[in-house]
Amino acid sequence: MGPDQLHIPAGYFKSATHRISASGQSSPYQQVSLLMTWPDLRMPGEDDATAQLGTPLPLIQVDLEHDPYRETLRTQLDPVYKRLARGGARPTTAGLNMLMLSARAAQNRDIIVYDPEAKDGFIARCVKKRSGAKAVCHRTVTPGGGRLIRYQFDQTLLPSWRELDAAIKAKVRGFRA
Secondary structure (H helix, E strand, O other), X not given: OOOOOEOOOHHHEOOHHHHHHHHOOOOOOOEEXXXXXXXXXXXOOOOOHHHHHOOOOOEEEEEEEEOOOOOOHHXXXXXXXXXXXXXXXXXXXXXXXXXXXXXXXXXXEEXXXXXXXXXXXXXXXXXXXXXXXXXXXXXXXXXXXXXXXXXXXXXXXXXXXXXXXXXXXXXXXXXXX
């Protein structure tokens, strides 16, 4: 992944092409997509205990990318999102603030949630289709060196945003060679 060597077990890869590559010779990629279950960040299907309960664990998609020129949501918070917001920031769950970007009657509900206490803190964009599907949140973390960790998660996990963020970062660090 760019200049970094990562050792990722094949079962984490979302793409069959990446799973096949991971089983053999290592290949350089600029971006890969992984799937993990919450809260243990295991490979999907690694243990079947949840299937017995009848409720599947939430899946988290983690995209690892090397792009030193990519902007993040946080860099766009003040110049773009706060100006587009309808009604300004409002407090929401677990110490986060929320900006509503879409009108109430819009096809999709589009919000930004962010940690107002930390300048480079947590920020995610959550989109819910009007069709009644669950809202999906998108977060990008920039650990440096042009590396990006982008992950998607169900909005119901927002109350655990601190644990989720720390766990994803630690899991990705664990893949480094």
